[in-house]
Amino acid sequence: MSSKTEMLKELLLDLSRASQGNVEASAIISKSQGLTIHSHYPDGIDDKKIPDEDVIAGRATQIQEATRKVFKQLKRGPLIRMLIEGERGYIIICDAGDDAILVVLTNKRANIGYMFFSMSRTARRIDQVLS
Numbered sequence: 001m002s003s004k005t006e007m008l009k010e011l012l013l014d015l016s017r018a019s020q021g022n023v024e025a026s027a028i029i030s031k032s033q034g035l036t037i038h039s040h041y042p043d044g045i046d047d048k049k050i051p052d053e054d055v056i057a058g059r060a061t062q063i064q065e066a067t068r069k070v071f072k073q074l075k076r077g078p079l080i081r082m083l084i085e086g087e088r089g090y091i092i093i094c095d096a097g098d099d100a101i102l103v104v105l106t107n108k109r110a111n112i113g114y115m116f117f118s119m120s121r122t123a124r125r126i127d128q129v130l131s
Contacts, residue, residue: 005038007129011122012040015104018118022110024089025050027057027103028096028126034061037100037130049088050105060103064093081116094119097127 002010008028016023027039039053051059063082071079081094089107092115096102102123106115 004129008038008126009040011125011129012038015118015122016040016042019104019106019110019115022106022115023104024107025053025056025105027053027060029057029060029101029103031061031064031099031101034058056103056105060091060093060101063091064101081119083112090115092116092119094123096123097130100126100130102126 012026012028015026021042023040023042024045025039025041028037029035030037034057036053036057039056041047041050063084064079067082068079071077079095081092084091084093089105090110090112092104092106092112094102102119104115104119
């Protein structure tokens with residue numbers, strides 16, 4: 001049986017493949033610590049256009065916590081996922097269990113509906129691996 005690290009690596013690799021080359025970075029981040037558990041940067045991605053995993057982890061944790069508070073205050077129920085659109089692409093953040101979030105940075109060509117579906121499936125598997 002594979003180690004947890006190998007299983008998480010394979011999950012992020014599968015997510016990247018499923019996106020048909022539209023994922024530029026992905027990371028599994030600890031909610032409680034704000035640190036990267038595992039990350040994946042596909043081959044051929046320009047390092048100058050994608051932030052370091054520590055920056056992704058820190059900012060994604062901040063965004064997720066602030067949005068969770070807003071959702072609670074506005075009585076919108078539990079936060080499921082976030083989609084943030086920028087000029088050059090998207091940031092998608094979703095829960096991946098009790099103490100992890102899954103963050104994906106994509107280009108503008110990404111099929112958002114399919115990314116939501118793929119990320120939900122991947123997040124459930126991450127939760128199983130980390131439990």
